[in-house]
Amino acid sequence: MKIWAISDTHGMHEQLKVPEGIDMVIYGGDCSNSFSKAINFNEVAKFLEWWNALDIPHKVLIAGNHDTSMENNMHGFNKLDKSRNFHYLEHQFKEIEGLKIFGSPFTPTFGTWAFMKDRAKMDKLWEHIPDNLDILVVHGPPKGILDLSENRFGEIEQCGDKALLRHVLHRKPKVMIFGHIHNYKEYMNQGIREHGGVKFMNVSCVEDGKFDIGLTSNGITFEL
Numbered sequence: 001m002k003i004w005a006i007s008d009t010h011g012m013h014e015q016l017k018v019p020e021g022i023d024m025v026i027y028g029g030d031c032s033n034s035f036s037k038a039i040n041f042n043e044v045a046k047f048l049e050w051w052n053a054l055d056i057p058h059k060v061l062i063a064g065n066h067d068t069s070m071e072n073n074m075h076g077f078n079k080l081d082k083s084r085n086f087h088y089l090e091h092q093f094k095e096i097e098g099l100k101i102f103g104s105p106f107t108p109t110f111g112t113w114a115f116m117k118d119r120a121k122m123d124k125l126w127e128h129i130p131d132n133l134d135i136l137v138v139h140g141p142p143k144g145i146l147d148l149s150e151n152r153f154g155e156i157e158q159c160g161d162k163a164l165l166r167h168v169l170h171r172k173p174k175v176m177i178f179g180h181i182h183n184y185k186e187y188m189n190q191g192i193r194e195h196g197g198v199k200f201m202n203v204s205c206v207e208d209g210k211f212d213i214g215l216t217s218n219g220i221t222f223e224l
Helices: 037-053 119-126 162-171
Strands: 002-006 024-027 058-061 092-096 099-104 135-138 148-150 156-158 175-178 191-195 198-202 220-223
Touching: 058 092, 058 099, 119 162, 135 162, 198 220
Parallel strands: 002 024, 024 058, 099 135, 135 175, 175 198
Antiparallel strands: 002 220, 092 099, 148 156, 191 198
């Protein structure tokens, strides 16, 4: 199956170039920007118009910390809707055409955005990740994997989740997809890194400080 993985378009999704021959598209969160739930609702609605129109057989969507209207279920994703042409995963498992996928929007607390939890509580949360996964898609990275950015003191640090890394290396999905931490100055987070038998992919599409020039990545296409 040919898969296109994208994340963190922050309202600029229409700039993406849809690859040919894609069987599944996976979105890793942050399709929107605004903290205001009312404004955010409209931003997500515009994204969904584009998303629903994609001529791709299988679609998997998770939220990110900027998607505040999704956290409040303002789009009705958590209601059964047989007419919906995509799978929304909120810390949930789904098997599609034999591929086992688990998706989660949660990231460690940084500010007061959506789907955030204290780092001390993340370990218990990640216990829900199943074994024998083909794809794990989480909005944020594991610690030390394509996760460099500047903290509130102006220092560069690894911003990922240490508990998440431990659970991923224990369960060993074939692929882990995430975004949340964009490219930053000379620190290139977008891309692929293999570690501990897992292929990690940061598929964020924007670059910090360059929102005015649009997207700087078209995500990653791969096959499983």
